[in-house]
Amino acid sequence: MMLTEKLEKLKALFVEMEQALIAYSGGVDSTLVAKVAYDVLGDRALAVTAMSPSLLSEELEDASLQAATIGIRHQIIQTHEMENPNYTSNPVNRCYFCKSELHDTLKPLAIELGYPYVVDGVNADDLHDYRPGIQAAKERGARSPLAEIGITKAQVRQISQELGLPWWEKPAQPCLSSRFPYGEEITVAKLQRVGRAEIYLRKLGYQNLRVRSEGDTARIELPPQQIKEFVLKTDLQSIVSAFQEFGFLYVTLDLEGYRSGKLNQVLNREVASVK
Structure with a gap:
């Protein structure tokens, strides 16, 4: 059609x-x-x-x-x-x-x-x-x-x-609860911590990203082609300091990069182990 x-x-x-x-x-x-x-x-x-x-x-x-x-x-x-x-x-x-x-x-x-x-x-x-x-x-x-x-x-x-809608390229933005591994309790404080971290990175010019939260660790996901630029051109210590102010203890960068639906790969692994 x-x-x-x-x-x-x-x-x-x-x-x-x-x-x-x-x-x-x-x-x-x-x-x-x-x-x-x-x-x-x-x-x-x-x-x-x-x-x-x-x-x-x-x-x-x-x-x-x-x-x-x-x-x-x-x-x-x-x-x-x-x-x-x-x-x-x-x-x-x-x-x-x-x-x-x-x-x-x-x-x-x-x-x-x-x-x-x-x-x-x-x-x-x-x-x-x-x-x-x-x-x-x-x-x-x-x-x-x-x-x-x-x-x-x-x-x-x-x-x-x-149709001339200026936001046609807008990145997907599922709810903040999708930033946590299944089984980890979600609280308002945790949601706010993740939200503040993502807003901080967007203000640095990175729009299509995720900050995954697991315990006290933040894992930054960026498109693979932006990872090298991020490491070379960003003040990493400033980012660590900012994230620690938001409430994280540790800040990591996912070397695989951002991929939609990554949270569900644990489900696929569990299904495969049952077969």
């Missing part, structure tokens, strides 16, 4: 819906959904962003700015996944409990405001990764227009670029 045809199908889907509430994180996927929904539905589309300790303050600001640029009405709500021990204990299906909390908050809001549909930014590629949160959203009746039509992550970026 041609890209233009997929975009037309996406528009037609919103025509059929007539009204839609978008679970809007400010990421490139949900922002494209919000843009197309607004173009089709105008004020009958509402973007809702959940604010919690697992969301970087920068991401909340970006979401508000992008919504204003699109023109869509935007509402910020509070979610309370940090009060659920099933979430904070950080099991392998942690995202299930996060999305359960999100959609258990969005669905009543949609009903209250008269929106028959809650839609999210899940794309076709997400269906092929380990994403327990998708199940939680489906159980609560949420729809995923991008996935329904078969729009991949690369196509999301391509369509966004063609």
Whole structure:
């Protein structure tokens, strides 16, 4: 199916819906959904962003700015996944409990405001990764227009670029809880520590990165091609000092580099050991 045809199908889907509430994180996927929904539905589309300790303050600001640029009405709500021990204990299906909390908050809001549909930014590629949160959203009746039509992550970026959205290259930014190995308890203090560390590195000019946290150790992940530059041109001692001020004791650099989904490689290893 041609890209233009997929975009037309996406528009037609919103025509059929007539009204839609978008679970809007400010990421490139949900922002494209919000843009197309607004173009089709105008004020009958509402973007809702959940604010919690697992969301970087920068991401909340970006979401508000992008919504204003699109023109869509935007509402910020509070979610309370940090009060659920099933979430904070950080099991392998942690995202299930996060999305359960999100959609258990969005669905009543949609009903209250008269929106028959809650839609999210899940794309076709997400269906092929380990994403327990998708199940939680489906159980609560949420729809995923991008996935329904078969729009991949690369196509999301391509369509966004063609529509003139300036953030079409925006790096993926999953919630901060994804920075911790499964089984390590998540606390607000740990989330804030990781968030401050990532903001610090972004201000140095490194945008596509992760700071993984394990105990008192921070592991910096950068794209492989940026590792040499980082070592040679960055004041490493300043970074260590800053990270220690944030609360880490040790600071390391991952020589493999950043790779999306790296947290799940432990799951693949466990599956392989069972076979």
